[in-house]
Amino acid sequence: MSESNTDASQDSAPAEDPTPFGWLSTADHKRVGRLFIVSSLALMVVGAVLDMLVRIDLTDASDFAALDASSFAQVFAMSREVLVLMFVIPIFLGLAMYVVPLQIGAANLAFPRAATASFWGWLVSSGVLFGAYLGNGGPYGGWTEGVDLHMLALAGMVLSLLIGAMVVATTVLTMRSPGLYLDNTPPFSWSALVTASMLLVSLPVLLGQLAIIYVDHRYGRLFLGGNFGVWERIDWIHRTPQLFIYSVPVLGVVAEIVLSASRRRVFEPLAVYFTMGLVGLFGFGAWANFSVTGEGRDLIDGVEGVILVGMYGGALLGTTALLGVLGFTLFQGRKGLKITTSLAAALLAGGMVLLAAALGLVGAGADWLEIAGRGNNGNPYLQDTTFVTGLQSLLIYGAALMGVVAALHWWAPKIWGRRLNEAIGLLAVAVVAVGALLATAGPALSGVLTEQPDFVYPDPNLTTVYDALVDDSGAEGYSAMGLFGVIVAGVGGALLLLNLALSVLLKRGKEAEADPWSAQTPEWLLESPPPMGEGEMADITSGTPLLDATEADADAEEVTV
Amino acid sequence: MTDTTPALQAGPAPRPRSQFVATGFAVAAGSMMIAGSLALYMARRHASGPHPGHDWLEGHLVPNPQFDYALLTLFASVITAHWALWASRRGETGHTWTAIATTLVFGLGFVNMVMYSLNRMELEIGSGEYVNLAFATTGLTLALVVVGMFYLALMGLRSVGGNRGRDSSYPLGAAVFFWDFVAVAWTATWYVVYVVK
Numbered sequence: 001m002s003e004s005n006t007d008a009s010q011d012s013a014p015a016e017d018p019t020p021f022g023w024l025s026t027a028d029h030k031r032v033g034r035l036f037i038v039s040s041l042a043l044m045v046v047g048a049v050l051d052m053l054v055r056i057d058l059t060d061a062s063d064f065a066a067l068d069a070s071s072f073a074q075v076f077a078m079s080r081e082v083l084v085l086m087f088v089i090p091i092f093l094g095l096a097m098y099v100v101p102l103q104i105g106a107a108n109l110a111f112p113r114a115a116t117a118s119f120w121g122w123l124v125s126s127g128v129l130f131g132a133y134l135g136n137g138g139p140y141g142g143w144t145e146g147v148d149l150h151m152l153a154l155a156g157m158v159l160s161l162l163i164g165a166m167v168v169a170t171t172v173l174t175m176r177s178p179g180l181y182l183d184n185t186p187p188f189s190w191s192a193l194v195t196a197s198m199l200l201v202s203l204p205v206l207l208g209q210l211a212i213i214y215v216d217h218r219y220g221r222l223f224l225g226g227n228f229g230v231w232e233r234i235d236w237i238h239r240t241p242q243l244f245i246y247s248v249p250v251l252g253v254v255a256e257i258v259l260s261a262s263r264r265r266v267f268e269p270l271a272v273y274f275t276m277g278l279v280g281l282f283g284f285g286a287w288a289n290f291s292v293t294g295e296g297r298d299l300i301d302g303v304e305g306v307i308l309v310g311m312y313g314g315a316l317l318g319t320t321a322l323l324g325v326l327g328f329t330l331f332q333g334r335k336g337l338k339i340t341t342s343l344a345a346a347l348l349a350g351g352m353v354l355l356a357a358a359l360g361l362v363g364a365g366a367d368w369l370e371i372a373g374r375g376n377n378g379n380p381y382l383q384d385t386t387f388v389t390g391l392q393s394l395l396i397y398g399a400a401l402m403g404v405v406a407a408l409h410w411w412a413p414k415i416w417g418r419r420l421n422e423a424i425g426l427l428a429v430a431v432v433a434v435g436a437l438l439a440t441a442g443p444a445l446s447g448v449l450t451e452q453p454d455f456v457y458p459d460p461n462l463t464t465v466y467d468a469l470v471d472d473s474g475a476e477g478y479s480a481m482g483l484f485g486v487i488v489a490g491v492g493g494a495l496l497l498l499n500l501a502l503s504v505l506l507k508r509g510k511e512a513e514a515d516p517w518s519a520q521t522p523e524w525l526l527e528s529p530p531p532m533g534e535g536e537m538a539d540i541t542s543g544t545p546l547l548d549a550t551e552a553d554a555d556a557e558e559v560t561v
Numbered sequence: 562m563t564d565t566t567p568a569l570q571a572g573p574a575p576r577p578r579s580q581f582v583a584t585g586f587a588v589a590a591g592s593m594m595i596a597g598s599l600a601l602y603m604a605r606r607h608a609s610g611p612h613p614g615h616d617w618l619e620g621h622l623v624p625n626p627q628f629d630y631a632l633l634t635l636f637a638s639v640i641t642a643h644w645a646l647w648a649s650r651r652g653e654t655g656h657t658w659t660a661i662a663t664t665l666v667f668g669l670g671f672v673n674m675v676m677y678s679l680n681r682m683e684l685e686i687g688s689g690e691y692v693n694l695a696f697a698t699t700g701l702t703l704a705l706v707v708v709g710m711f712y713l714a715l716m717g718l719r720s721v722g723g724n725r726g727r728d729s730s731y732p733l734g735a736a737v738f739f740w741d742f743v744a745v746a747w748t749a750t751w752y753v754v755y756v757v758k
Binding site: 110111162165166167169170171173174175197200201202203204205206207208209211212214215216219220222223233 | 600689698
């Protein structure tokens with residue numbers, strides 16, 4: 001073991017309590033990672049159900065089908081917060097906490113206790129957030145103190161996730177085994193570094209804004225519109241381009257699986273790192289949400305469209321280049337290629353990110369160039385229609401959920417010691433893909449063709465009673481398509497949970513050896529799953545030690561012949 | 562002729578400066594937090610009327626001398642914080658704890674002066690847009706000051722307790738780095754909220 005790692009582990013190597021109580025005070029990155037993953041999966045179900053309720057209401061243009069006006073607005077807000085802050089961000093944070101130390105040869109995370117605090121802080125804040133909503137205290141709610149509570153819970157949740165992001169980013173930067181340089185780090189660890197860094201410079205903006213919103217809401221409600229003014233200032237964390245930052249770990253998962261499946265090195269490794277960084281970089285800046293609040297819009301009048309086109313264009317460029325490089329490598333290694341659930345899901349997840357970037361660019365371009373009269377004569381910009389919901393659905397259900405399917409099938413042997421069922425897995429991939437595309441197509445087409453408003457901020461009543469706001473009556477049908485898509489994607493998510501229950505909980509999955517995939521990266525050198533607590537790791541000087549060994553064997557055979 | 566140059570031994574692997582790097586991330590996050598709050602302040606100021614910032618003070622006078630002294634005190638505390646780090650790196654315990662204590666006293670003095678200045682302004686929370694914005698942005702920065710003081714005190718105690726010398730002072734260095742950031746954050750807040758208004 002390296003000196004640097006020994007020094008660090010001496011500072012932070014608490015003994016692990018093997019009893020169930022040990023989960024409360026654990027400082028083992030594997031336990032904290034599992035806690036994040038399992039909790040996020042449970043909360044994904046809640047988020048999907050809330051999204052279904054919202055979409056049921058949107059299928060009826062004349063009245064509220066499932067919820068009343070106040071409930072609709074709150075459930076809408078809640079569904080976004082749950083899907084983004086309780087599912088997408090934490091599940092990849094948990095995966096990073098589990099996998100990154102194993103990939104870089106570290107005995108543990110840089111600050112294991114901070115990681116544990118991050119999880120419990122996030123979970124408790126999530127509970128308080130649910131409490132605020134249940135008491136009619138979400139944005140647009142009628143319980144004033146509840147709205148304050150909602151903001152405090154949101155701040156607690158963001159702060160906890162930021163602590164987790166800081167732990168992951170610091171681990172990648174400082175805990176790598178000596179000789180394992182950053183440009184040789186496994187792709188998923190790199191993507192974790194990019195995402196954590198971008199979260200650390202984007203989400204704190206929300207904290208700063210929440211401080212002002214909280215003070216104004218609690219004392220006088222003078223200028224931010226009271227309960228109705230909260231959502232428009234916090235909504236940017238759930239929208240594109242910020243959603244691209246959350247999608248970077250998906251690209252890391254894609255790169256990890258595709259490179260292993262092709263059993264080859266990528267011809268230009270730096271391109272993989274650079275393009276992932278590019279996607280994260282061009283997701284930055286959504287916090288300047290002038291497009292939503294209108295504040296400061298006049299200052300940059302005319303430039304706003306160029307900025308958004310540039311951001312989506314950058315994300316598209318990065319994703320295209322990355323998938324191009326990976327696709328070429330996969331093509332080179334096509335002989336003997338075996339389609340597994342994780343590979344199929346990874347390819348589809350990468351495609352979904354690409355599609356989202358392309359759609360986002362088309363939408364931003366149409367708004368900028370005012371195609372078909374956008375922004376004139378009462379025609380709304382696409383960014384004010386359900387086109388936005390379509391992009392959200394594509395990145396949440398298409399990219400993130402599909403990425404989770406890929407990642408869990410890939411790393412389940414390392415996390416739980418068992419392989420997931422391939423047949424159920426492939427079925428889940430197909431179902432999630434169909435569901436995500438329908439959930440995207442419904443609202444996106446409705447936004448383009450009927451100008452169905454995404455959310456009318458000053459008055460939640462207008463959101464569902466939109467028959468007077470749309471050009472024709474097609475919106476109901478498109479909304480039904482979107483609802484059907486969410487239901488189908490939800491079934492796909494349920495199949496993943498069923499697979500986990502059968503394979504892991506009921507132990508029907510095949511017990512996994514150390515490297516069941518002929519993978520490349522260092523975590524597959526360890527037994528599956530690695531033992532609890534800090535283990536001794538061999539010195540790792542390469543991000544692809546298993547591939548190195550395979551190539552060395554092949555070279556030796558060639559010399560012998 | 563044989564080469565008699567001895568083979569160089571590999572030096573010891575560098576200690577992971579995790580705390581310093583994590584503090585760097587915290588500083589980046591804190592910078593964006595302050596920037597976010599000040600951006601919303603500026604956006605509201607821009608939207609406050611035809612003469613942004615002129616009308617919304619509603620007769621409240623900003624006590625410039627007190628705020629200036631507070632700022633100078635904070636800058637002085639930055640110097641004493643660096644004095645502590647310098648002393649810690651040289652292994653001088655006496656200088657280290659004297660400098661840390663001085664920094665913390667300056668920090669308390671700064672908080673006291675800001676609170677006094679706010680009292681002089683006779684701001685009543687909830688009485689106006691500027692008042693609420695000033696309370697929120699100032700409170701956020703003061704929270705960072707308090708966090709910085711705790712961090713400095715904790716790392717100062719660790720330094721006095723034995724973590725000193727050139728290779729072991731980086732935890733204190735991280736705390737001093739954070740304190741530098743706190744000073745910059747307050748300077749930005751002071752300039753936007755109490756100078757530009």
